[in-house]
Amino acid sequence: MILYKNLSVRAGTKMYQLEFKNRITIVMGDSGNGKTYLYKFLEEYRGTDGYEDIVLFNYKSDDFHKRLQGMRNKFIVIDNADIMLDDTDKQFINFHKENQFLLFKRDFTNLFINPNSLVTLKQDGNIIRFKEVL
């Protein structure tokens, strides 16, 4: 299920305008192009009007694997996903279709994704959008 088709996130002088075409979106790309910066600002928006269903995890999150398994009807954002996800987590992501995922990672082995699930961040002036990789 796609819970969020669009998300706007103001990040200082920049604005992220993100369009989601799939239940699983994997943000790849060069280091320093704004992935963790986006995560940081999503933390600020979490729980506010229009952003109630957002749950964020990164390497600092306690009980990550256990908490992930309990998620239903959530927009789940995972930073550091290359070092966070094990095979059980990937199974959960693949088969729990009531959740939407935004993953910051580069290795998509064993994740069921569409070609246009793979995106990078493209800056145009002060607006940052997804750009499909393939």
Next chain:
Amino acid sequence: MINIYTKKDSNISDKIQYFNDRLFNTEVFGSEFTDNEKQVIEQIDHAKVMDHMKIETDFGIGSILDLSTGCKTAINILRFPNRIISVDECGSNALKVILQFKEANIFMGFPATLHVPEGSELVFDETEKVENDLEYEAFWSKRCRERGDYDIV
């Protein structure tokens, strides 16, 4: 020489540093950066290191803690030559810089997208020398088959 480990063997698993943000934030933050490190930071994140642990980037002025994970990884490799630093969170721009270091011990958990720089000396798992892109692809094809990477979970 760049030593690249791809297997979590028992003799190296304790030395692998996966959490580069944590290592940088706890053990590098607060110390002076060398000119070489500042250059690496500029190359990868296009960030200028200022006084008082600040950086200036296209996103504005921020803390040195706001550097990308790939950039922190590169600095960790320079600071901790006796540790094996995971590059799994590095973009190809960070890897390009790292592979030009004279010495490094790194862990690569999956085939990263990269170009093997001319004249570089990459040694995988202490045995296999890789000198160009074709050899890099051949190495990873073999490694992925060995460990059944593409079996469905």
